[in-house]
Every structure is written in C-alpha cells, then in structure tokens.
Amino acid sequence: MTLAATAAVAAPAPPESEVGAVGEPPGSAAPVRGFVDGHSHLMSYEAFGGMLLCGKPFDPDGIEQALVDCPDHFPNGEAAWFENFTRTGSPTGTHDPVGWPTFRSWPAHDSLTHQQAYHRWVERAWRGGLRVLVNHLVANRQLCAIYPLKRNSCDEMASLRLQAQRTFELQDFIDARSGGPGQGWFRVVRSPAEARQVIAAGKLAVVLGVETSEPFGCRQTLGVPRCTRAQIDRGLDEMQALGVRSMFVCHKYDNALCGVRFDSGTQGVIVNLGNFLSTGRFWTARTCTGPEHDNTIEKAGALPPPLDRLLPGGVGLPLYPPAPHCNTRGLTSLGEHMIRGMMARGMLVEIDHMSVKAADRTLDLLEAEGYAGVVSSHSWTDPGYLRRIYRLGGMVTAYGHHAEEFAATWRETRPLRAEFGRPGYGYGLDANGLGTLPSPRPGNASNPVTYPFTSVDGAVTLERQRTGERVWDVNVDGVAHYGLVPDWIEDMRLVAGNELVQDMAAGAEAYLRTWEAAASRAP
Template sequence: MPVPRSMAARLGAALLLLFSLVVAAEVAAPRPSAAQGGPGAVRGFLDAHSHLHSHESFGGMLLCGKPFDPDGIEDALRDCIDHHPNGALAFFENFLKNGSPIGTHDPRGWPTFKDWPAWNSLTHQTAYHEWVERAWRGGQRILVNHMVANRQICDVYPLKRTSCDEMAGIRLQVRRANELQAHIDSLHGGPGKGWLRIVRSPEEARQVIAQGKLAMVLGVETSEPFGCRVVNGVPGCTKADIDRGLDEMHSLGVRSMFLCHKFDNALCGVRFDGGTQGLIINAGNKIGTGRFWQAETCTTAEHDNTVAGGTLPKELSWIDPGGAFPLYPPAPHCNKLGLTALGEHMVRGMMRRDMWIEIDHMSVRAASRTLDILEQAGYPRVISSHSWTDRNFYPRIYRLGGMVASYGHSSEKFVQDWRGAKAVRDPSRLFGYGYGMDANGLGPLPAPRANNSANPVRYPFQSHDGSVTLDRLRTGERTWDVNVDGVANYGLVPDWIEDMRVIAGPEIVNDLAWAAEAYLRAWESPPAP
C-alpha cells in the first residue's frame, strides 16, 4: 500500500537534511602539448566521478550557478535568487555547511567571490568551465561527467523550474553537456576547436588526448533509472523498460551507469549510510519504497555501513516516520536486498553495450553478485569511482582489470586511501589511481590540509609533466591558495595534487598520472576467455 501522506509530510523536512550530512594567469598559459607524440600510452589524471550539470537536478533551483552561460561569467556565476540579500533564507545551503538552517553568506559571486565557491559550500557552482580548463592544463586527461538526479530531494525542495522525473533530468543534462562542448568550441575558433570533447569509445578518447584535449565520458548516477523504483516490493519497471532505457542512454553517448543510489530500488539494495545520516536516509527509504532498510548480521568479510535502529535520538524525534525504526540485529550489517533479477538483466545489458558498471552504492550482496557475473564473463569494465563500496572488493575489481578511484578527500586521507588500494592491486596490470571529486555532488571538496605551515604548496609550481607552470588561481577579484582555501573550486585540483606530492612524494603523482591509461586499457580490453 502507498506510504501515508501524513508520514511523508512529517518527513519532508528530514529529507531536506538528507544530504546535509553526506558530506587565471595560468588560463592564458600555452595549451598542453599533444600527448606523448601520438595515440600511444597516455600520461594524465582521471576524475572518475563529477557532476558538471547538477544545476539542472533536483528541480533546477537547488544548486546555484552554471558551468557556462552564453552571456558570460557574470551570468553563469550568480547566486540563487532565494539566497539574497544575505543568505539567511538559504536554509539548505546552511544545513549542508553548518548542520543548521541558520546562517548567512555574501550572495554575490562574480567578481568578488567573497564566500563562494568554497570547499564546504555545497550548493554553489564549483565547476565553471574556466576552472575545469585549469585542471586540464594541470594534467587531467579524462573527466567522467555523471548526470545526476534524485526524485525524493526534488519532491521535497520547495522551489522548482524543471521536472522531478529523473530520466527527464538526465536527458536535459546530456543536452547541457553537448552545449558546454559547443560553447568551448565557440571560444576557440569553431566546431571541434575547443579543448574538451565528449567521447564514446576508448579509441575516440585516445585520439582526443593525443590532440592535447580533455576527454569527457558521460555517465549516469540516479536513484530510479528507467523508472525502476520499488514500492512495497513491487517494481516500477520491466525488462523491456530497461532495454529501451539502455538503448536510449547509449545513443545519447552515456557509457557509465549506476544501478542504485542511496535508496533501494527495483534493481538492487543500497549500501547503507551510518549514524544520524543513516537514520534520515532510512526514513527517506521508507517514504520512497514503503519499507525501512532490511538488515541482517553479515557472515562475510564484506559489510555495509552499520545502520542505527530503534528509538530516534531526542534531537530527531520530530522526524517520527510513523513509529520507531526497526530494531536491527548486531553489527556488522548487510542489506538483505541484493541484486534483483531486473538488476541482473541490467548488468548483462550494460555488458552487451560495452558500458562501465559502477559498483559504488550497491549493497555488498548486490556488489558481490555483480562481480560474480563479471568474473564469469571476464568483463573488465567495472569501477569504484568514489569510495562507496567495501574495500574488500578491491582485489576482485583489480583482478578483472577494473578501476578504483578515491573520493576527493583532503590530502592526507586521500594519500592513506591510495596506499591501501596499491597494497591490494593486481601486480600483473598497470596500476593507475583515479580520484572522484564528486564536484557539484552535494558533498565537500578537499579541505585545506591542517597544520600545513611547515610544508605548504609553494607557488608557482610545475605540472606533473613539466609542461605548464601554475601560479595561484585568480578569477575576477578573488585569488585562491590551496594552503588556505583547500579545493574551493575545480580549478584547484592541480594544487591539491601538488599538496599530495609535498606530503607523499612523486610516487603518488606517478600513480595518479597512470590513471587515464589504466582506465583506457580497461575500456578497450576484450572480455577474458
């Protein structure tokens, strides 16, 4: 039966808190030289997970600013109208940044950028095209740009200008990606002249990179792909819906997809969020599916995050999702819901279309079954793109020839994750380590490194291949310094990589610089016999 409206009303505000806890001198520099004298081995960085067009997500009025505007930067980098005059009404921004709906900020963007973008300001544009260009000049060669949607957030956020239908939002964002490419072309002499190209195959990617350009791969991260929600165990899609949806996405150029994200759906159970955040998302799961998460004590080394149950903490008693949460068994917890028959159909359909299968956000049951299928077929195009799977799966991913990329943590945490992944790599394969910045994904970018005064990034510095000199990033009247500001926007990604070189030496930069090649090898490798 449907979820009672009274319950949905009591939980609407809770879902607004849902992701609050998830937490240009050089622009004029010469273009990087054509890669390695031709379409051979690529040396360059991989961002396996970002969202350049999420300003069109969640109803189109939650994230402020755009990656480009035909009328220029002053129109692209404007705050949301509801954030004026002092940010006091920007309750979602304040939740995300401060854990409270109360707060203020200077809403003016261009040209002063006093309060945004910032590493912890999560509803303001961080991937303006000039900032992405600086990351490319600094050594990035592949960007996986995920179209993103979430119906639940869109439903409860009061301001909207676009549909909450997730697939309608995905189509709109694909159109925006092509418009971005055309806009960049227009600034550099016409069609095909820009520094960014959308690619649909590894062969295209190698050609683009050999021309000294950034290869953009289109991906999809959405909670209900092709309408595949589930309510009280009843799926909202069929195998035919999945086949039509995959055909459409493939024709639009999408080459990487998630099956589930944050909430259980008709394809797979999700990897739980823990703590207070988990309570809120579990409440959202109840609204969206009619059921709370179903957890059991794991009997394997892999497990999902521990989920809280029972009575709500006093400070969250106002949520009251129609009674107390379930009393869960002892941890470690595993979601009882794994990969469904529809989910298996989608995995096999993605394999037939030679697409990347994103394993993050799957429950360990779903992820393990997905890896079983891929191992039976010797299928290498599997990726953990932003640290949301159990690390015990890394050896299986590496043995298949797949990829692992860490979320864009602060420098010290990222270095720790890199060392852990390298320890379990497949020594018979090229090791390249990617990052998943999750830019514009309602999560923080890397914070400034604590206590960095003794060994800061010193400006100017050289790109990893020595082809470009990078000084402090300046846009309008604002100059950013990674030592003080962290990764305030996407243009500071090279500075963050330099910060990791400072604390971990050239080895980490070398492994990061092999990530693009490792990704391309996995993309072009035939299934193992």
C-alpha cells in the first residue's frame, strides 16, 4: 500500500449530525401508512435574495459549511434586525451566531431565520414515519427588495428555478451517500403512481409545490395587471415541466390574480409595507358581514429603521375599520384563468393565503367542475371553507402548533371528515417558511415524552437527537428543527391517544387520493 493510500484509509470521516433513529422504514403498498407534510420549504435559503435565511439543508463540503449563521448576525446578533423583529417584536436583541458544533442559540422553534431542515434532520423524520413531503419553492420579490443584503436575483421565477435545481441536487447528494443514483431515501416524484412506487420501496416521496407572491410575473400596480393569459399559460407549462404539481395563486401581497388573506401582528406590519411597495397601495379592508373573514390587521407600532426609511415622506401606515376584516379584493379574471389552467393540467390548487372573497370564488369554480384537487396545507384559509374542501375530496394539512393545540384542530375536523368519508390527517409544518415551529407543550412535566420511543409502525427506535455538541429534547426545545417531528407526534400520542396518531398515519394515503383525483383530469 502506498503512503497516499495509507493516509486516505486513516483519514477520519468528516463530522456529521447524528440521526438518533435506529431501524429502516418498511415499504408500504396501498393503502399507504405514514405521515404527510403538505407544506415545507427545504430550499428557501436561496429565496428573498439568498441572505435572509441562514444555513443550508446540505453542503458538498459538509455540515461545518452547511450550518453556519448569516454574516450580518456576527458577532452577537445585534445587527440581525429581521431575526429580532420577527422573534420578539423589537429590532434589538442578541444571540450566539455559532452553529456547528455548539448550536447554543439556534435552531429554535421561534427563530425564523435559521435553517430548520438539514438533510439529516429530514432523514430522522422519514425514519420516524414521514412518507410524503411537499417541498414548496417560495419567492417574494418585495421581501427580497426590502432586505438590504442579497446574493441572488429578486426575480421570483428565477428563484423558483434555482430552488428546484437545489432540490434535485439534494437528491443526488443523498444518492451519492447511499450507494449511487436512485439508491437514496429522498425521491422527487412527478405523479401519484410514482409516489406510491417510492413509498412501497421504503423511501420518502417529495412533491414539488410553488408558493410565490407574483406567479409568472403577475403583479399589479395601482390595480393594473402586469401579465397576460398567454403568460400564465406559458408559466404553468414551465412549472409542470419542472415537476411542480401544486401551486398557490397568491401569497402575502395582492397581485394580478387575487387578493390575499392578511397577516397579523408584527409580521403583518412588514407584509403590509411590502404590499404598498409592490402594488402602490396598502391592503384595503372592510368590516366583514358574513361568517368567513380574513385575519385581523392589528394596529401597527413603530417600524424598525431599515423599514421606516422605505416609506415615502408623509406616508404612514393606514388605519382600518373595526374587525373582523375582509380584503376587498377577490379572484380576478386572470386568477380564474389560472385556476382553470391548473385544473386542465391536473395540478393541486392551494387555497391558503387567498382572501375569503377569492377563496369563495375559487371553490365555486372547483365545485362547478367537481374538481377534487384542492388543498389547505397550513391553516391559512378560513375554517368555514373546510366543509367545501372535504366535500370536493380535497385535503387539509394543519399548521404545526404545540401538541395540545394541534390535537384540538384534529378533533374539530373529525366530524367533517367522517361525514364525507375522508380519513387521514396531515400537518403543514412550514419549516423554513418564516413561521414558528411547534413550541414545547405547556405543563408537560407530568407526562413528558420519554426516550427512547418507537415509530408508529414499530420499526424504528428514536433516541434524543444529537447534532454536534447539542442534544435536543422535545419537552424542552419543542420542534427546534425538522428532526424533532417524530418526537412532536409522540407528544400528541400522549395528550390525544393512539387514535390521533393512526389517523395521521393515514394522511399520506389521503393526500395521494386527492392528487390522483386531480391528476386523472389531465389529458
């Protein structure tokens, strides 16, 4: 053996996160048994200019390069005004920016700008029962423009293409670690039939979705649309060719397609400013007269200096009529064209983030065609519309709150799902989506999750997850990162019983049936 070969043999393996799960997930033929995450963002670190979110889900040079904080967060987080503002409501604050190997301050369930879906953490969730993951490619031109640091274009379509590329690169990366092409546990799928094949082989089916504020450049300025029907048709064809099977029509800002469901609280202040910069107008709201309504626009406090200077002289945040608030904008004729185009292509229509006026009209269109392919993937539609979604054969995956709150939403939907014969429930964690992950369950000292525990199918044993020097515990940390999803589901078993977990284990099958019903309409 040569000296070089001896050195290569003796070279230590590069550092890596532990998974904290022992055992291989079994394959699952129809009906599929396993969980569905209908809404997360594995590649959003490339969105918003590429410097708002810190860390990556993978890096060819290893975890030491993947899990690092943003440059502007050093040396102590004082300059991380967006992180501080979205976490505490104040632009001031500090945190330890060091990631690997100490992770003293991040990731955390309430930290919105730090990587939550490192590939080894997603692997732990898969081993713990996840079978379908919808990876939404996400973009927001105005948030990109607002944030002063960037390395990527603010063009939303360019960002979506880059994130799709990164998703396939992650698939290749995992393949290379698993024995070669096609051997990895992470598989991007383009049809429900392909998803079933992947799951039957014991792997994770990854569906591409899109959640963007100006699909195909469909912005509007002072009410004037900036896109055409032909532009929408070309855009839908491109997304379909890229592998996208689920799409939002609007997100965060009013666009040429529809009005949005408002954000509340601190984040709502930022988003409403973005709506002004994007469209030339702040949100317009009326006091609702019907049972369904949009989120309440709360009275704004002082804007952080980086945002305040974006307002033109003499322009302040508007006052609104008494709540409940409804956006005055609904689904436009261009929006109707996009909905019909999605139905013609067998795509899943994401109804979350639409104003109630837009959602109501969208459901009218879907009901007229008997089209089942409608999804509420992270609790951003009025609960009054769930009946219409289930009646069509659609799917609901609820936003990830702490165990007791999530269990309560599950109980609320049970009568509806029983009425329409729709077993199976899912979650939309919104990881890396600028939203909080499930917090520790209040009052969990009397009945905490105990380690180790077993996956719902009994095939995998899960210990506390360790990454570097940090050991995570769902009782203390909540869902600080994606790898703690199995622990969160175990926590729900403790508070709501095995019936909830078994219903969630039917979630992947429910999602696939909705997708199959939609895909069957495509030529």
